[in-house]
Amino acid sequence: KEASKVPVARFLPPGFTTEKFQDFASRLQAIVSRENLFVVTEDTALEDGDYLTIDCQTHDMHFLYEREEFVGSALVHPRNVSEVQEIVRLCNEFVMPVWSISRGHNIGYGGAAPRVSGSLVMHMGTHMNKILEVDAENCFCLVEPGVTFLQMQEYLIKHNLIDKVWIDAPELGFGSMIGNALDRGVGFTPYGDHWMNHCGMEIVLANGELVRTGMGAMSSPEGRKQAKAGVPPQDQTPNECWQLFNYGFGPYNDGIFSQSNNGIVTKMGMWMMPNPHGYTPFMVTYEKDSDLPAVIDIIRPLRVNMVLQNAASLRHVALDAAHYHPRTEYTDDTFDVPLTEEQLDAAAKKLDLGRWIYMGAVYGPEPVRKALLEVTKKEMCKVPGSRWFLLEDRKEEFSTLHSRAETMMGIPNWDELRWLKHWIPNCTFLSFSPISKVDGQSAWKQYQMAKNRFAEAKLDFFGIFSIGLREMHNVICIVYNREDAAMRKRVQWLVRTLIQDCADNGWGEFRTHVGLMDQIADTYDFNGHALMKLNETIKNALDPKGILAPGKSGVWPKSYDRSKWALGQDYIK
Amino acid sequence: KEASKVPVARFLPPGFTTEKFQDFASRLQAIVSRENLFVVTEDTALEDGDYLTIDCQTHDMHFLYEREEFVGSALVHPRNVSEVQEIVRLCNEFVMPVWSISRGHNIGYGGAAPRVSGSLVMHMGTHMNKILEVDAENCFCLVEPGVTFLQMQEYLIKHNLIDKVWIDAPELGFGSMIGNALDRGVGFTPYGDHWMNHCGMEIVLANGELVRTGMGAMSSPEGRKQAKAGVPPQDQTPNECWQLFNYGFGPYNDGIFSQSNNGIVTKMGMWMMPNPHGYTPFMVTYEKDSDLPAVIDIIRPLRVNMVLQNAASLRHVALDAAHYHPRTEYTDDTFDVPLTEEQLDAAAKKLDLGRWIYMGAVYGPEPVRKALLEVTKKEMCKVPGSRWFLLEDRKEEFSTLHSRAETMMGIPNWDELRWLKHWIPNCTFLSFSPISKVDGQSAWKQYQMAKNRFAEAKLDFFGIFSIGLREMHNVICIVYNREDAAMRKRVQWLVRTLIQDCADNGWGEFRTHVGLMDQIADTYDFNGHALMKLNETIKNALDPKGILAPGKSGVWPKSYDRSKWALGQDYIK
């Protein structure tokens, strides 16, 4: 029997017996071929690997509970869109939950881990990883799920396009452009809001149907001919305006496919930034911890007026300290004694920085940059003790400004990993990011609140205020040794407490880890969770069997009992 | 009996008898009170009125077929959100279609007219017309449906806020901010894409539930207290980040409520442009008709690089000719002899303009503007015969540049109506706007195609290329005498032929008139209209009885038989 060829899975989704799984898996194998199906068995070692060398796809390498908490039954690597469609149809038949990733590098948010253990994890990026188009005149690209920021960067260099267009990358470049944008990730050029800068999607729906959104919903003249000749929709030449105009005609649906479980994206367009032909990064340091509110209040008008052209980031010194040296350089204490104020002051001094470090850049031709820099310097240096640096002012090895200067040009680099690599052993990262007003008082209140909770949890505080067009993402980095169970437990307590603290103040998170989605969704409580009811109605209409990523963003299909599945504030192990 | 108090309606929706309507209307009257229900009876004169003095709400004053083609049974003016909810519940009970407008000034697209005759037209703006907030620090506002651009403009002036924030208005200011943004209207400052600049919505769904999207989905601390004290959701203090961050957490739903029939918007936030503290409008004229492709190819890189900071518009001279004088000034021929090339040349000469007129502006402090203006002038004047004008170079009365200089600051003005007021008698306006690449060849092909069809239809061609961030809206203005049935018929033929011509080339429209929605939706044909199927699935899930604006954007709920209702290419009367 064919099923006997498939290994026995270690984790099974709800409603599956080993036998049913094997039936399913043998059917699946017939679609994708043996080498594209990998079953997680009792013998599979869940290896975290290294950030650089290993693509950890079986689980969350930055696990918050146990390695085994969110693990799929199998990993499948479809070779093309029609295989994705076949897989989705098969999943409907068997009611198999399927969790799609493009690269699975969603570090800080769950990596490759599915929300429902035993799900089929579909790695969209292994084979579908082509850059389908880069139009350097009209400044856009069209990519498949597997395309990474690094790959795009290399492509632009190889094709001599970098003097025409830039990419915008998150700090690290190994993630996928599509996965990052779908999770509403950010970068640090003026094109930093990746969701805002996407244009046109191709999606496989839960029923296996293929949709192109926006102008892609109109066939091109060639596409119509190809359709007649039997070319499948996904291979038809798209409408030439697909990547030029987002909305198309009628309801604009793209948003319901971001941070959601309503579809599987197979192609997406992104707008690229024209090379601004001129770029000057800069850094401002602030002496005192208590300078925070004054700095934020200076930033607000500059940012909203686009004098600060990119997602301005104000870094807490601990982050820079960790970038330069391991923790032992700053303290002799163990990990459960957080750095003290004095140690942070000493670190700032030792590194010739401040308690807060602002990194920004101006873009454009010389006279424009000059005008912007002048205002920026004048305003941002109004705080007593502030200091202004340009690239040439920082000559130390591994300078954060020099590293950041690349990031702010959209060039991902590995330096951004330094702090994770050497701060503490098995250094692990959980991202917690409440949204707030760009306002000194809010920033201070949020910072104090977080710092106190970090102290209670006996953890070092790390954070960056990343200032968008009208709000701040306060990216708080929770850093721990994942092999230390007691520390992990403190982290669970910390993050769950902070979620509640923030919600009490009306602050909500913009993105999160799979293990925290339920609690965060629950904080969006207006009118008896009216928005969640809307999300559920749409989910159930599009995916009646509830196969696509059940539980993503806290949205459970009707076939799952939320009261049993949701992981709330008390879920601390 | 109460029902007897309600007048007999002239137009009834499907499934309604006079008696059923009267039952419905008397129940409705009990909700809103007598003075807020206006039934269209046999005796109701359908008055077009004047663009300025009369708010035509009964029908499309710029009708394309007959005045009586798209007319509601009654007009209702809810006084608050809970009345809207009650009305929606009543409509579900009676299966009454309801068409919501905020001001009904959607001229060129159907005005206040419902797609399904006999619908209840719900005027959201009569009573719900408050500016709820203008935050000049964070540069946003929160408004109710009735708030017009003019009203906002007056508010800013009255509260001395105009030196802090600008609005972005369409050419005319009598429309609602909400209705215009929902229909994805545009303006002419750098904030011209109104949908892109909305932030946060409050919506009544078809089931009567109230939803706030984005960060509004999280209650504010005060809101939670109010909820406990029994304050209804719509009156609870919103989350302070509602107008600051669009996406919130999880699926981002806003888009499915634009150009759609999925909900009724009761509040919406808009981002406002910080006063740029410096502004220089300019104009470039081009001598020859055939200059078009060269000009467009010059514009593309300037626009994508934001050297041209606002939605650049390139106007065909006929528009300016009409702005200055009635048609009789340029020709002795009747309306069915379109202006000739010679007459257009003569008009350009007479007005000291060109065959194409570019109007733009630069924004920002002096050195920035200087740098941008220099590049712009150098590039845009490369075309032989081009001429450059600043405000002081145009001293004639009613100068289009002076008028446009206001529009490009977001200040709506009545001058934009001059051409409609005097060009021909009963001058009527239908807007037809295909999207294309920003590329000389596309522009030329589209222009030639349109011009030839106008000639066949014996109509004067009017058009503006409005250049967005990556594409052009080619806003073609079809202008006719609505009292001339033969001319109207030629217009019907023209627009329906152009829709097909454009679709054949892969060009789709971004917005349209109620009478043309079906045909245009039908041109979005990729993969057997896969996007429409998605739209329908969502529609049917959210509005199972199909009461909200059936047929809007071509989306028909399952209770309507599309094959009977759709108005296609052959619908010419």
Ligand SMILES: Cc1cc2nc3c(=O)[nH]c(=O)nc-3n(C[C@H](O)[C@H](O)[C@H](O)COP(=O)(O)OP(=O)(O)OC[C@H]3O[C@@H](n4cnc5c(N)ncnc54)[C@H](O)[C@@H]3O)c2cc1C
């Ligand atoms: C030191 C450090 C710095 C970082 N800095 C940043 C930063 O600056 N900005 C930032 O945004 N992130 C940052 N991250 C987080 C993360 O590494 C990146 O966001 C990364 O790009 C995400 O991984 P990915 O693109 O491979 O997405 P994936 O893991 O493939 O996917 C992300 C999400 O989208 C869903 N998804 C993916 N593909 C599809 C598809 N085809 N169809 C449907 N759903 C899909 C997945 O289910 C998942 O929920 C950082 C992480 C670290 C460790």
Ligand SMILES: Cc1cc2nc3c(=O)[nH]c(=O)nc-3n(C[C@H](O)[C@H](O)[C@H](O)COP(=O)(O)OP(=O)(O)OC[C@H]3O[C@@H](n4cnc5c(N)ncnc54)[C@H](O)[C@@H]3O)c2cc1C
């Ligand atoms: C000379 C001239 C120039 C023009 N220039 C421009 C221009 O530059 N830019 C531009 O965009 N338009 C322009 N227009 C078209 C039009 O006048 C404006 O777009 C106007 O703002 C639309 O009217 P309104 O805002 O009152 O919208 P409404 O008519 O109230 O609504 C517009 C659409 O949204 C829907 N809607 C409205 N309110 C709600 C709600 N609360 N809930 C759900 N759905 C709702 C309606 O059903 C309708 O489909 C122009 C028209 C003319 C005659």
